[in-house]
Amino acid sequence: xxxxxxxxxxxxxxxxxxxxxxxxxxxxxxxxxxxxxxxxxxxxxxxxxxxxxxxxxxxxxxxxxxxxxxxxxxxxxxxxxxxxxxxxxxxxxxxxxxxxxxxxxxxxxxxxxxxxxxxxxxxxxxxxxxxxxxxxxxxxxxxxxxxxxxxxxxxxxxxxxxxxxxxxxxxxxxxxxxxxxxxxxxxxxxxxxxxxxxxxxxxxxxxxxxxxxxxxxxxxxxxxxxxxxxxxxxxxxxxxxxxxxxxxxxxxxxxxxxxxxxxxxxxxxxxxxxxxxxxxxxxxxxxxxxxxxxxxxxxxxxxxxxxxxxxxxxxxxxxxxxxxxxxxxxxxxxxxxxxxxxxxxxxxxxxxxxxxxxxxxxxxxxxxxxxxxxxxxxxxxxxxxxxxxxxxxxxxxxxxxxxxxxxxxxxxxxxxxxxxxxxxxxxxxxxxxxxxxxxxxxxxxxxxxxxxxxxxxxxxxxxxxxxxxxxxxxxxxxxxxxxxxxxxxxxxxxxxxxxxxxxxxxxxxxxxxxxxxxxxxxxxxxxxxxxxxxxxxxxxxxxxxxxxxxxxxxxxxxxxxxxxxxxxxxxxxxxxxxxxxxxxxxxxxxxxxxxxxxxxxxxxxxxxxxxxxxxxxxxxxxxxxxxxxxxxxxxxxxxxxxxxxxxxxxxxxxxxxxxxxxxxxxxxxxxxxxxxxxx
Numbered sequence: 001x002x003x004x005x006x007x008x009x010x011x012x013x014x015x016x017x018x019x020x021x022x023x024x025x026x027x028x029x030x031x032x033x034x035x036x037x038x039x040x041x042x043x044x045x046x047x048x049x050x051x052x053x054x055x056x057x058x059x060x061x062x063x064x065x066x067x068x069x070x071x072x073x074x075x076x077x078x079x080x081x082x083x084x085x086x087x088x089x090x091x092x093x094x095x096x097x098x099x100x101x102x103x104x105x106x107x108x109x110x111x112x113x114x115x116x117x118x119x120x121x122x123x124x125x126x127x128x129x130x131x132x133x134x135x136x137x138x139x140x141x142x143x144x145x146x147x148x149x150x151x152x153x154x155x156x157x158x159x160x161x162x163x164x165x166x167x168x169x170x171x172x173x174x175x176x177x178x179x180x181x182x183x184x185x186x187x188x189x190x191x192x193x194x195x196x197x198x199x200x201x202x203x204x205x206x207x208x209x210x211x212x213x214x215x216x217x218x219x220x221x222x223x224x225x226x227x228x229x230x231x232x233x234x235x236x237x238x239x240x241x242x243x244x245x246x247x248x249x250x251x252x253x254x255x256x257x258x259x260x261x262x263x264x265x266x267x268x269x270x271x272x273x274x275x276x277x278x279x280x281x282x283x284x285x286x287x288x289x290x291x292x293x294x295x296x297x298x299x300x301x302x303x304x305x306x307x308x309x310x311x312x313x314x315x316x317x318x319x320x321x322x323x324x325x326x327x328x329x330x331x332x333x334x335x336x337x338x339x340x341x342x343x344x345x346x347x348x349x350x351x352x353x354x355x356x357x358x359x360x361x362x363x364x365x366x367x368x369x370x371x372x373x374x375x376x377x378x379x380x381x382x383x384x385x386x387x388x389x390x391x392x393x394x395x396x397x398x399x400x401x402x403x404x405x406x407x408x409x410x411x412x413x414x415x416x417x418x419x420x421x422x423x424x425x426x427x428x429x430x431x432x433x434x435x436x437x438x439x440x441x442x443x444x445x446x447x448x449x450x451x452x453x454x455x456x457x458x459x460x461x462x463x464x465x466x467x468x469x470x471x472x473x474x475x476x477x478x479x480x481x482x483x484x485x486x487x488x489x490x491x492x493x494x495x496x497x498x499x500x501x502x503x504x505x506x507x508x509x510x511x512x513x514x515x516x517x518x519x520x521x522x523x524x525x526x527x528x529x530x531x532x533x534x535x536x537x538x539x540x541x542x543x544x545x546x547x548x549x550x551x552x553x554x555x556x557x558x559x560x561x562x563x564x565x566x567x568x569x570x571x572x573x574x575x576x577x578x579x580x581x582x583x584x585x586x587x588x589x590x591x592x593x594x595x596x597x598x599x600x601x602x603x604x605x606x607x608x609x610x611x612x613x614x615x616x617x618x619x620x621x622x623x624x625x626x627x628x629x630x631x632x633x634x635x636x637x638x639x640x641x642x643x644x645x646x647x648x649x650x651x652x653x654x655x656x657x658x659x660x661x662x663x664x665x666x667x668x669x670x671x672x673x674x675x676x677x678x679x
Contacts, residue, residue, distance in 0.1 A: 068290035069150055069160050071188070072101045072120075073239045075272030075285040079109025081116050083276035087286060089119035095288065096120075099151040102162070104190050104272060105241025108133075110374050111429040121151060125164055125192055126372075126431060142169035142370065142431065145177045145186060145233070160293050161186040163233045167193045167223035168370035168402050170434060171232060178232040184294050185234035185254070185265060193242045194222035195230050196654065197647035198269060200313035202249050205580060214282060216245045219638060224648045227314045230267070237289060238269045246284035247271040251309045265294075265302045266309055313647060364414045366393075366406040367438030368426070373400055375428055380404050383428050391417050405438050461497045461551035472662060474669045479512040480519050482673060484666045487652030489557055489637060490644070491665055492527065492672060496520050496538075496554040503550045504542055506598035513593065520554055521615070524608035526673060527558040534558040535567050539605040539636040542596075544624060557640055559610075567609035570643065571616050574605055577639050582629040583620055590617040599624055603631035 072091065077084050084103075092098050100121045107124040108115070115134030122137045129141030140146055143165050150157035163186040165171055177183065199208060199218035211218055221243065230238060234254045249269040273283030292301065371380070381396040384406055391413060398404040408414035414437075421435045459465050463473075463481070473483045474494070483495050496519045502508050508516060524536035538556040559570065578585045585605075588594065594617070596602045604619040620631060632638070634650060641650040649655050657665065 068292050069100075069158055069187075070096065070098045070288070070290050071160070072098050073190075073270070073272065073287045073289070074101060074103045074275045075241045076105030076244070077103050077107045077124075077275040078105075078277075079113055080276040081113075085116065085119055087276065091286070091288070092120055097151060098288070100148055100160075102188070102190055102239065103275070104239050105192050105274075106373070111372065121148075123148065123162070125166060125190060128432075140164045140190070142166045143171055143229075144173040158293050158296055160188065160291060163189045163229070163235060165189065165191050165226055165229040166370070167191075167226055168434065169432075171225055171229045174229050174232045178234070185236065187236050187291050187293050189230065189233055189235035189238040191223075191226045191229065191238070191240045193226060194218070194240045194271060195227035195238075195314065196222040196224045197227055197313050197650070198222060198249060200642055200647040201252065201310050202313070203308075203310070204250060207247060210282065211245055211247060214245050216243045218247075219634070220651055224654055227648050231312075231314050234265070235267055236265055236294070237291065238267055239287070240269070240271050241274075243271060244274045244277070244283055245271060246273050246282060251306050252312050253305065253309055254312055266305055267312070362411065363437050364408045364411050365438040366408070366414055366418055366421075367436050368404045368406060369402065369434040369436075370431060371398060371402055371404050371433065372428060372431060373402065375404070376400070377404075379428070380406075383426065387421060387424070387426055388417055391420070393417070459501060459551050461553060462501050463499065469662075471659065472666055474666055475673055477515055477519065479515040482519060482523070482669075484662065484669055485555065485652065486662075487655035487657070488665065489641060489646075489649055489652075489655060492531065492558050492669060494523055494556050494669060494673075496523070496556065498552060502552050504552060504598050505540075505594070505596060505602075507552075513595070516554065517593075520556055520606065521608075523556050523673065524606075524615075525613065527556075528608065528610050528613060530672060531558050533561050533610040535561060535570065535610040536608040537570060537605060537636075537640060538608070539603070541603045541631055541633070541636065543601040543603075543630055555636065559640070559643070561610050564611075567607050567611070567614075567616065571607050571618060573639060573643060574607075574618055577635070578620070578631070581632060581635065583631060585618040585620050588617045588619050590615040594619065596621050601626075601630060603635065605636060 072088060074084060074088070088098075088101055098120055100123060101118065103122065103124045105125070107126065115137050117135035118137050120136070122134075123140050123146075124133070124137065125140055126142060127133065127139035129139065129144060129146065131139045133139055140162065141164060145161060145163045148160045148162050150160075163174060163177070165174060202208065202218075208218060226240075247270070249271075251266045251268045253266050270287055272287060273280075273285040275285045277283070277285070294302065368380070375383075375398050377396050377398050380398045381392075384396055385392045393406040393408050395407040396404065397407070406414075406417070408417060418435060418437065426433045426435055460467055460469075462468060463470065469486070472486070473481055475482045476499070479500070480496055480498050483497060485493055485495050496516060498508060498512055498516060500508075500512065502512075505513065505516075520538045524538065527534045527536045536556055536558050538554055540552065540554045542550075542552060559566070575585050585603075588604075590606060594604055600621050601624045602619060602621040604617065604621075607616045607618075608614075609616070622630070637652070638647075638650045641647050
């Protein structure tokens, strides 16, 4: 204190003696008594004063950090409570305090597990919302939006918005929450699986290759329903489990351009491994993050985009683009109110919900979704008997993968049970299940074959095979036939298939090969003429597969016109995607026959310009045993699904239809290609 007073007095004296006095234009210099001592004291005080802004900045930063909500997120615990909670307690003591622990994926090993006390407030997926399953452990339910308060509590505590979604449950609750006035998105989304299509636009080939090496294929895993959940609730952080792999994807924005309002911001997706199951960094299972909740965060921090931020993999933002469902509708079957050349086939009213229904009017089986993995046939039977009594099913089948089936003796009994279960609800250990029509295992015998018998019995495309679904056939030529595939990418998605079994182009004779290519050209011309000048993309892939029996076929898909140069852009997209997959595509002369030898594997794509009718051919041909990477199995469809803005449809199983819907679409394709609709 005496030092401060002396310095203060010296500084005041210094200020008095150093300040020059000015009187009527004359300057009088003050004496410099004891100047060295005064200068040193003054410099010390000025140094302290200069440090004050820096210290003030650090104090503000500390207060800002203290204002954040600190959370931990763990992967699938699966009953490893002691190991998980011990690690959390240690981390909380070292780097905490943390406000909450969230557990994604499976938490319990069985429903009867005794859950020990958690070191910090812990929230887990599943069960009924806000149910205590242990000391300091609560459930969040299977779908919805909850609010988690800071650990300190009190009037000044911040509230974190947390959305939860599971692959087996409906996302209707999230849709309702997102539609509420003033909805600004959620801070955190927790899911039990990855969203389908999360890899689209992720420009990190090394990470994707590492995931594949660990047995995770991002392009072929995940749930379409969870992708819809991301679009609905617009999270800032999305954590997912179930794949036992750690992946922090590059951030992506929820808007087409850098956002300028609170309703659009950046999302960070983080996948986590199984909790306390491995020390491998590639399977990291515990992640810490500081979150400033949306209502409290300044706008500048919400709209800031980190380096490498890209567009959302789930939303096609170009409003001029027509969705996949509007493609390839039959012009001739359109009602009079529709203009000629419309791309929409008559669908007899509203298309209804996006969720796929498999009821063909004759099924006697009900589908049950949301089952815990430990439920077996006997357990499912007990639950059904308790819920239905005398109307219980004759057989119950639990898959062990989150779903099962109830088989009834008659259609009427199944319909009555469905109505009762949908009205009253079906639960297993507090978990509400979804019930709907399923595909019956017992179907009517197929109609008599009109084709010559063939020795092969396990090929989908040989017409004489009992595995061939002939209701998909649209037309038959001399050497080839045209059909609709299982799980079409668009409604007019067609296949050109040789009638005789052939595994390679080299196995086709001259006449068959000529008709094979000509049929593809004719379909492209038809799409151009009848579907508003649509482009067409036809591709084949022939390489060794694990399935053994392979019947060569060509897929041809109409693509909507979106502007000048579309066909050229499609060709560039194929070449770019091939380069990223470590193989190249060469441009070939489309007027010359494409005839690789039988000891070569190949991928070939023909792109038909809807404006000019010109054809561009790109191909990769190499020896069957050539080293290095080759075109992936779903390379062509992956790219076209992304180009259409529907990356989740890259796998055909994501687009499966009921048999009744397949018949309707095939009839429309018959009309499009000029065949009679009667079989």
